[in-house]
Amino acid sequence: MGNIVAIVGRPNVGKSTFFNRLIEKRQAIMDNMPGVTRDRHYGYAEWCGKFFTVIDTGGYVVGSEDKFESAIRDQVKLAIDEASAVIFMVDCRDGLTGFDKDFANILRASKKSIFIAANKADTPDKTLLATEFYEMGLDAEIFPISAENGSGTGELLDELIKTFPEEGIEDPNAGIPKISILGRPNVGKSSFLNALLGTERCIVTDEAGTTRDAIHSHYKMFGKEYILIDTAGIRKKGKVKEDIEFYSVLRSLRTLEESDVVIVVIDAERGMESQDVNIISLAHRQGKGMVIMVNKWDLVQKDSKTADKFKKDILDKLAPIDYIPIMFVSVLEKQRIFQVMEKAVQVFENKTKKIATSKLNDAMLPEILHYPPPATKGKHIQIKYVTQVNARFPSFAFFCNLPQYIHESYERFLENKIREKFDFDGVPVRLIFRKK
Ligand code: GDP
Numbered sequence: 001m002g003n004i005v006a007i008v009g010r011p012n013v014g015k016s017t018f019f020n021r022l023i024e025k026r027q028a029i030m031d032n033m034p035g036v037t038r039d040r041h042y043g044y045a046e047w048c049g050k051f052f053t054v055i056d057t058g059g060y061v062v063g064s065e066d067k068f069e070s071a072i073r074d075q076v077k078l079a080i081d082e083a084s085a086v087i088f089m090v091d092c093r094d095g096l097t098g099f100d101k102d103f104a105n106i107l108r109a110s111k112k113s114i115f116i117a118a119n120k121a122d123t124p125d126k127t128l129l130a131t132e133f134y135e136m137g138l139d140a141e142i143f144p145i146s147a148e149n150g151s152g153t154g155e156l157l158d159e160l161i162k163t164f165p166e167e168g169i170e171d172p173n174a175g176i177p178k179i180s181i182l183g184r185p186n187v188g189k190s191s192f193l194n195a196l197l198g199t200e201r202c203i204v205t206d207e208a209g210t211t212r213d214a215i216h217s218h219y220k221m222f223g224k225e226y227i228l229i230d231t232a233g234i235r236k237k238g239k240v241k242e243d244i245e246f247y248s249v250l251r252s253l254r255t256l257e258e259s260d261v262v263i264v265v266i267d268a269e270r271g272m273e274s275q276d277v278n279i280i281s282l283a284h285r286q287g288k289g290m291v292i293m294v295n296k297w298d299l300v301q302k303d304s305k306t307a308d309k310f311k312k313d314i315l316d317k318l319a320p321i322d323y324i325p326i327m328f329v330s331v332l333e334k335q336r337i338f339q340v341m342e343k344a345v346q347v348f349e350n351k352t353k354k355i356a357t358s359k360l361n362d363a364m365l366p367e368i369l370h371y372p373p374p375a376t377k378g379k380h381i382q383i384k385y386v387t388q389v390n391a392r393f394p395s396f397a398f399f400c401n402l403p404q405y406i407h408e409s410y411e412r413f414l415e416n417k418i419r420e421k422f423d424f425d426g427v428p429v430r431l432i433f434r435k436k
């Protein structure tokens with residue numbers, strides 16, 4: 001189960017400022033990518049080697065203070081349900097407000113770990129004001145922070161990551177590929193799942209997932225067992241449009257954290273939308289395997305170039321991510337649905353395989369010799385050897401004399417060579433440069 005942290009609180013306390021600070025480093029690269037919307041409200045963060053998905057609930061809350069009951073209340077409840085920890089943000093300069101107390105009342109009932117971030121404590125005298133929030137009577141520690149200058153945020157994050165489960169322990173399903181189906185509403189996720197499961201008689205068990213409507217089906221195909229995580233039914237949850245949108249994002253984030261491989265379904269008539277790009281870029285940063293399934297291909301007027309044009313459009317939007325297999329499917333006509341699953345299983349295998357160091361060096365060192373890293377600042381850069389390191393997804397350590405001088409373009413060259421020599425279709429590949 002993944003770590004999802006929700007930031008809740010009334011408008012203007014500094015939620016998005018804090019959110020941006022958390023995802024800053026990692027986001028910078030992605031924000032330069034075409035097709036990626038900047039007004040993202042979720043992202044991937046790291047603190048002391050622990051990774052978590054963080055969601056700024058403020059980005060989804062449309063109501064103002066007077067609409068608290070209708071809009072924010074529901075969303076906060078959803079966030080609390082889905083998140084593993086909640087950061088409740090208040091404003092030291094404004095002090096305790098009635099609106100804060102409303103939030104506290106909702107949070108009080110939850111069993112999740114709650115951290116009160118008393119924001120805008122930019123100076124020590126402001127820090128003293130934070131104690132006022134104990135009046136809310138929440139069973140939670142108060143951390144005076146400044147989202148703007150960063151003070152106090154380290155202490156908060158230190159405590160936050162302590163609530164995360166230790167990695168790599170007691171997952172009864174460890175080793176079984178977990179494949180999920182994600183995508184915007186109406187792209188055909190449930191139809192796809194029904195088509196898959198309906199025709200197969202070898203479903204092993206159905207068990208309720210971690211939340212009410214996530215179904216984990218154990219399933220057998222190509223002689224292997226795997227788990228399909230189904231997010232269908234998301235729509236039933238919310239009452240109003242914003243809630244539905246918000247909830248479907250929360251569910252997708254949670255599902256993503258749990259999955260090894262995600263099948264991102266898009267509607268052929270609508271093409272790749274910015275939400276799809278956002279989910280894929282998040283999956284990329286989390287090191288997940290991916291397959292893009294373009295569904296409803298039956299509805300598209302086709303000639304011999306249509307598929308290629310479609311592919312190009314997707315790749316343009318995803319650039320520089322270019323390693324994800326794209327499949328054209330009609331669930332309605334049962335076209336290629338099993339090939340998608342077969343691909344997903346292959347991607348899982350790519351994600352988990354280990355290349356022997358000798359094989360890796362035999363393949364890569366001649367390439368490096370042939371096209372060595374260009375000298376930087378008059379310094380000769382030498383890569384001595386490469387080895388695959390243990391990680392959640394394929395990661396390669398290159399040992400060299402001056403790791404800090406390896407250029408992004410050269411890194412790209414090495415990644416392409418690795419992909420050329422070894423099949424890593426559908427999985428992110430990480431390169432690490434170490435001094436030797
Ligand atoms: P949100 O509505 O909760 O997401 O709040 P924002 O992040 O948009 O911040 C609201 C305002 O508070 C903005 O003008 C921020 O610049 C300001 N702000 C955020 N964090 C701090 C802080 O730590 N100190 C001060 N002085 N201002 C802050």
Ligand code: GDP
Nearest residue numbers: 185186187188189190191232295296330331332
């Ligand atoms: P979900 O919200 O992603 O689970 O989407 P559904 O499975 O409920 O499908 C939404 C609509 O698209 C339904 O009316 C389906 O019958 C339709 N649909 C699903 N797959 C296809 C397809 O391959 N071709 C066409 N023409 N319609 C499809």
